[in-house]
Structure formats: C-alpha cells, structure tokens
Amino acid sequence: MERTLVLVKPDGVYRALIGRIITTFEDAGLKVVGIKMLRPDRKLTEQHYIWDEAWAKNVWEKSAKDAAEKGAKMSEDWKQMGERIRKQLIEYILTGPIVAAVIEGNEAAAEVRKLVGATSPVRADPYSIRGRFSTDSYGFADSRHRAVVNLVHASEDSKIAEREISVWFKKEELVDYKRVDEGVMFPGH
C-alpha cells in the first residue's frame, strides 16, 4: 500500500467541492489516512512548491505541446516559464483555505492522478475531477497572468509524495485503520 498527498486548492474549497473531491478517491477504494483544513502561509506553500528543474521542464513541455496543437509559439524557455508559473501557483494557493489529505491504497499516487485528470481542465478526461468541475486552460490562464485554476494538487509519484506529506503532516497526524470493505476489495489483505 502506498500513500500520496492531495490538496484541495482554494477554488475547490470556495466552490464547496471538498466532499465530492474526497468522495471520488473513497469511491475508487482508496482510504483517507490524514486530513485537515488550513490557510497556509507563504513559507509552507514555498516548501511544498520547491524549485525543481525536472518539474519546470515538464511544465514547459506540457504547455509547448498544447501551444503546438494550436499553432502558437512559446515565448519563454523552460527556466523562465517554470519560475513564472511557480510564483503564480504560490499566489493562487495563498488566495484562500485549502484541505490537505493523505490518501492510501494500492498504487495510490498513480490512481489519484488518474482520478484528478490532466493539468489543463479542458484537456482533462470528462469523468476526472478537473474535467467534471472546470474548463480552465493554459491559454486562458496565461492571458490573465495567473496559474491554471484546477481544484486539486496530487503528488507526481510515491517518492515525491513522501516529501510532500512531510511538509503538511506530522507522523502522529496520520492514522492506521482498516476500511470495512478492504477484505472484499482485496481478498487476503
């Protein structure tokens, strides 16, 4: 069993979607093992969104692919873009309260990302959280000089999740228990 971090971003809280977002993970057979609401300060938010070259390159590549499909050109390199998006993202997270949750289950990190959907909500699978609840896009966000508003953060993989969980939760805030249906979902578990 694996653990991953989810943040319901301020738009998810303000739109009263906390329950439906968390339910999506529970419905899939995943388990909430830690949860809290808070208004993070800048320091904590910056610790979560640390500068990471691999992340910045990936952000650039995803945006470049989207731009190429529209016949648009990228005006920044990966470093300029990564630094700008990181700033915009931190401002976005600081606009309101968030819910931080640790989700546990079989291949939890990949499963949660699948349920959350692609970064740009217009591209996200229509049954995913971002696809169901948003139509924001890279182009729209960039034209307004803001981050893509997409309801949820989910750790990229289980290794990154370990670090991110330690930013938001103390060990004793995470709880071990069995769901009543675990024996049916995972015989022998």
Ligand code: ADP
């Ligand atoms: P994900 O949240 O799907 O893992 P990333 O880690 O690549 O996506 O980016 C983190 C967040 O930064 C996104 O969820 C989104 O809010 C914002 N973001 C990413 N790329 C862009 C972009 N090109 N323009 C505006 N905001 C972006």
Ligand code: MG
């Ligand atoms: Mg990410």
